[in-house]
Structure formats: C-alpha cells, structure tokens
Amino acid sequence: MQTPPLPRPSDNPRHQQVHEAVRALVREQGVQISMDAVAARAGCSKQTLYARYGSKQALLLQVLSDDGNNRATLAGTPDAATLRPRLAAFARDHLARLSQPDTIGTARLVTAQATQFPDEVRALFDTCVGGLQERLAHWLQQAMRRGLLRHDDPHFAAELLLGMIVGLDFDRQRFMFPHRDTAAQQADWADFAVDSFLRAFAPPASRA
Incomplete structure (x- = not known):
C-alpha cells in the first residue's frame, strides 16, 4: 500500500524531520544528496x-527557501530612530550566521560541486544570497523613499552593504585564516560597516 503524502503545514513533525534530514545531508554531502538518503534519514519512504x-x-x-526566510531580516518600516539600530543588528546577525562552522563547511562543499551540479548550486545561490539581497533592497528602498538615505539603486546599495558587512572574513574562514570569531569583534566590524554605509548614502540635506 502506498504511503500517504505528508501534510502541507510546515509545523507538521514529519515535515520538519524531512527538512532537518535535508539540512544535515547538505552539510555532509553538498547538493548531491539522494531521495533515498533523505528518506532513510527522515524515517519515511522515498515514495x-x-x-x-x-x-x-x-x-x-523548499528547504533552502525556508532557511532563507529565517535568515537575518529587517523588520518593520525604517524611520530616523530605527534606521541605524536595525541595520547594525542585521549586520551582526549576518556575520554571526556566516561564522557558524556548518555555514562555512557547507559553502566549501557546495563550491567544490559547482561544475558537477551547476543548476543546483545556482539555485542555492539565488535562493539564499539573492533572496537576502532582495529583502535588504526592499527595506533600503523604503528608507530612500522616506528621505533617510539618498536615492539610488536599492539592489546596488544592498549588494554594497552586504559586501561591506562580510568584508574579507568569509574568505579568511574558507582559507583557514584567523577571522573575527567573537561577538565583540563581529559587533565592532558590523558597526563600522553600517556607519560607513550610512555616511556614503546620507541624504543630501545631511551632507550640508
């Protein structure tokens, strides 16, 4: 008898088991995981x-999309009082996530598989990195429309800010080089990056 489909709600226990199985297998094997391996890890059938x-x-x-939606976010509509604090909190959270051993380990593994599984790796980039840039661009665009930042391409601004936040730290980790591995070091760099970005994108009236 065929096993019934899993229910749709994301909080269903079996659904969560499947997603956790996929996350664990991606950390171990990259994007070349099989449905047999997921079924065995999740305790269900491949069918x-x-x-x-x-x-x-x-x-x-689906798993990558769910993970992407749970990554560093900027809640609420920006205003003069929340612009810098929320950007600084976002930057610190982003750096903390990139510094997790699982993150850099998965990145190394997936990068090594890029030529063998180009479609899967591109989809991973689009979902995780592209999705993050899109959400940040939307938030920055709201700040621009409110006169909190100078008007410019919000997607360019988001890419620039993400690059400033990460700096060389992710590359340092990839090459096993000492990096900012404490919350204090990450906070100092996050504040520096955000303050530099805000000076560069200050509205014209603030430059006078």
Whole structure:
C-alpha cells in the first residue's frame, strides 16, 4: 500500500524531520544528496517524498527557501530612530550566521560541486544570497523613499552593504585564516560597516 503524502503545514513533525534530514545531508554531502538518503534519514519512504515534494530539486529548494526566510531580516518600516539600530543588528546577525562552522563547511562543499551540479548550486545561490539581497533592497528602498538615505539603486546599495558587512572574513574562514570569531569583534566590524554605509548614502540635506 502506498504511503500517504505528508501534510502541507510546515509545523507538521514529519515535515520538519524531512527538512532537518535535508539540512544535515547538505552539510555532509553538498547538493548531491539522494531521495533515498533523505528518506532513510527522515524515517519515511522515498515514495512519500516524491508524493509530497515532487522531486529532489523541489524539496531542496523548499528547504533552502525556508532557511532563507529565517535568515537575518529587517523588520518593520525604517524611520530616523530605527534606521541605524536595525541595520547594525542585521549586520551582526549576518556575520554571526556566516561564522557558524556548518555555514562555512557547507559553502566549501557546495563550491567544490559547482561544475558537477551547476543548476543546483545556482539555485542555492539565488535562493539564499539573492533572496537576502532582495529583502535588504526592499527595506533600503523604503528608507530612500522616506528621505533617510539618498536615492539610488536599492539592489546596488544592498549588494554594497552586504559586501561591506562580510568584508574579507568569509574568505579568511574558507582559507583557514584567523577571522573575527567573537561577538565583540563581529559587533565592532558590523558597526563600522553600517556607519560607513550610512555616511556614503546620507541624504543630501545631511551632507550640508
């Protein structure tokens, strides 16, 4: 008898087991995971996975999308009182996540598989990095419309800010070089990056 499909709600225990299985396997194997391995790790049948998610690519993208939505975010509408504090909190959270051993380990593994699995790796970049840039650009655009930042391309501004936040630290980790691995060091750099960005994008009236 065929196993019934998994329920849709994301808080369903089996759904969470499947997602945790995918996350663990990606950390261990990169994007070359199989549905057999996911089923074995999650304690369900492969038929259930195909009935519920359709394909390995669809399942992988769903997990990555959920993870991307849970990454560093900027809540609320920016105003003069919240602009800098929220950007600084975002920067600190982003740096902390990038400094986690699982993050850099997965990045190394996935980068090594880019030529073998180009579609999966591009989808991962688009979902994780592109999604983060899009959400940040939307928030910065609101700040620009409110006159808190000078008007410019919000996607360019988001990319620039993300680059300033990360600096060389992710590369230092990739090459096993000492990096900012304490909350205090990350906070100092996050504040420096955000303050530099705000000076560069200060509205014209603030420059007088």
